[in-house]
Amino acid sequence: MKVRVLKFNFLKKLMPRTLFARSLLIVVLPIIFLQILVTYIFYERHWDDVARRLAQGVAGEVAAVISLTDRFPGEEAEASILGMARTQMRLAISFEKGERLSIPAGTQEHYGFLERHLARALHESLPGRDFTIRNNDRLESMVIRVQLPNDVLQVIVRDKRLFSTTTYIFVMWMVGISLALLGIALIFLRNQMRPIRQLAYAAEKFGKGQDVEDFKPSGAQEIRLASKAFHDMKHRILRQITQRTEMLAGVSHDLRTPLTRMKLQLEMMGQDEATKSLQGDVEDMRNMVEGYLSFARGQEAEAxxxxxxxxxxxxxxxxxxxxxxxxxxxxxxxxxxxxxxxxxxxxxxxxxxxxxxxxxxxxxxxxxxxxxxxxxxxxxxxxxxxxxxxxxxxxxxxxxxxxxxxxxxxxxxxxxxxxxxxxxxxxxxxxxxxxxxxxxxxxxxx
Structure with a gap:
């Protein structure tokens, strides 16, 4: 139980303090989670399927070229096959006579996303044949070398044939729309926070005893109700203070007249023990009345x-x-x-x-x-x-x-x-x- 309380307090400390930041967090977090989820599904499903199908197409074309060269030997047939691959399949093919492939250990461990799909497709289309795949960044292409019985077949294919550019367009559109929605949310939240700040400023100012002018309620209906309730409360408090101050000042002022008469009458009487005691009581009453007047003056409105x-x-x-x-x-x-x-x-x-x-x-x-x-x-x-x-x-x-x-x-x-x-x-x-x-x-x- 104690561990749960500590975790809750830790998360509470990480939460933003202001209402604007918390409201923004409520808007931003679902957008971020939605983007992550959609991107994951897109990459796992759409992009992966598209890349696999494109790689299978290229592997099938390479297998077709090898099958044609095995079926129609000779230099004339070989030239015709290479021309057909170049014009119709958009593959740059060449034969390296008498060469043997040297395949380093762990080559496939260094393959990237496209290379892995292409290697899997070549294994399916060319069972039992050795091959290597190398990425040529300078030419933006893939170099495929396949071991034939006596020669090495080298195939150069453009990167664009192995992936779809719609992936980046989709991501850019998704991010752009999310930023646009976030901007609209920021403007909306800022407009909603303005009347709350106005109400908080007025309440703080009134709490310090400063004069607060009535302001026009704005914002959502709940904020308007809170502003109206603040105005009603302010007027009730001011009315109560005014009534109490006027009553206390009036009573204290009215008491000064009989006290003054009593003091004059006591001065005209003899200075015996009873008179001195009454004079002390009158002086105490006068001090109390002065204290009441001072208290009333303290409640008066002053700029x-x-x-x-x-x-x-x-x-x-x-x-x-x-x-x-x-x-x-x-x-x-x-x-x-x-x-x-x-x-x-x-x-x-x-x-x-x-x-x-x-x-x-x-x-x-x-x-x-x-x-x-x-x-x-x-x-x-x-x-x-x-x-x-x-x-x-x-x-x-x-x-x-x-x-x-x-x-x-x-x-x-x-x-x-x-x-x-x-x-x-x-x-x-x-x-x-x-x-x-x-x-x-x-x-x-x-």
């Missing part, structure tokens, strides 16, 4: 631009230093990527704010690879246990269950950062920092 990430990272670092952060920046001079500038700065700001809240020092490193912009945010804080790293991206999740505004926010900072990164088609990962705290890795495609 994607090709920007220099180095400048945006420098702005975030300078803002953090003005707020008292201790930040060390290591950044390449020119890192370009297609991002939403405000969303990117909000993502990086949330990460640095989160690091400042739990650590004393923050290290930011940014570099440019061939296909990705790679950014790391390290700190020397307590870090996050591996069991909770997946939970911190959930909305409103906080490791500090006390809900103290001094030790944590509303629980939306990491959620906003993740949504921003995923909205650009990137990745965000959490790990252990070499500085002893948490490392956040950001990958943004170019």
């Amino acid at each position: 994607v631009q090709t920007v220099n990430l180095s400048d945006l990272i420098q702005e975030v670092v300078e803002n953090g230093r003005r707020q008292g952060m201790d930040i060390t920046l290591t950044c390449a001079s020119n890192i370009t990527a297609n991002v939403r500038p405000n969303s990117f700065k909000r993502c990086l700001t949330n990460l640095t704010e989160n690091a400042r809240r739990y650590a004393n020092h923050v290290w930011i490193d940014a570099k440019d690879t061939r296909n990705l912009a790679y950014i790391t945010v390290d700190d020397d804080g307590p870090g996050i246990p591996a069991s909770q790293r997946g939970k911190v991206f959930k909305p409103f999740y906080r490791m500090d269950t006390s809900r103290n505004s001094e030790t944590g926010g509303s629980g939306l900072g990491m959620t906003i950062a993740r949504d921003v990164v995923h909205g650009h088609g990137g990745q965000i990962r959490l790990g252990d920092s070499p500085q002893g705290g948490l490392r956040v890795e950001l990958l943004f495609p170019h």
Whole structure:
């Protein structure tokens, strides 16, 4: 069973990856197998039969000449027979008086396709007689020498009498038609692959949060249905995001008015212990409302631009230093990527704010690879246990269950950062920092 699995995996690795290549393989392989089968049958049957019959005809003519010379001896009869063979049989015949054949051992082992058929036919037509066959490439002919009782008969026959030229014509026509069909298949498959690539490009672009215009479905019926389903899905997702964002922004905005009134009323009251506790609760609610508004702004549509990430990272670092952060920046001079500038700065700001809240020092490193912009945010804080790293991206999740505004926010900072990164088609990962705290890795495609 294991051997079968290994063979299957090996064949799977040999298979092409793209749909175009696999479809082309489905078209090409039957044509190749059909050509091999037809060629084999043709060579085994047609060409072999034709070559055998032509060789039998030549051998019969040689046997007839020998029979005539045996029946009508004499120089005059011999000249008449040679003239008849030359004009009517198209054979160049001559007699070598008093010669004997020297037949080397293993001669027939070196015979080619035509020589083998001719030798077999001569054995049938001239039983008991020795002969040799030699191919004269320069004259495009076969030289046959037959041992007679006292002489050697030499016969020169043209190669064209021993094979049919229709063989090559058949092969050329077969190959030519196959190439023409293959060309038509290539054009057809390329036209069918174009709408699939268009759909894949649109899906990838939409997955990165970029604006995708509706395109006209084309291609086969199944591809048209897939394109229409993509358009419907895109509009439903955009409508849902818009409704959620508007609702969250509206609720958060409406809450700011009563919170402001409550804050003013508390300022006018006496500064006793109960009032201070209420003021702390109001401040917590205000921070949460600001977090909700920030989350809503992160969901707003913003145009994607090709920007220099180095400048945006420098702005975030300078803002953090003005707020008292201790930040060390290591950044390449020119890192370009297609991002939403405000969303990117909000993502990086949330990460640095989160690091400042739990650590004393923050290290930011940014570099440019061939296909990705790679950014790391390290700190020397307590870090996050591996069991909770997946939970911190959930909305409103906080490791500090006390809900103290001094030790944590509303629980939306990491959620906003993740949504921003995923909205650009990137990745965000959490790990252990070499500085002893948490490392956040950001990958943004170019």
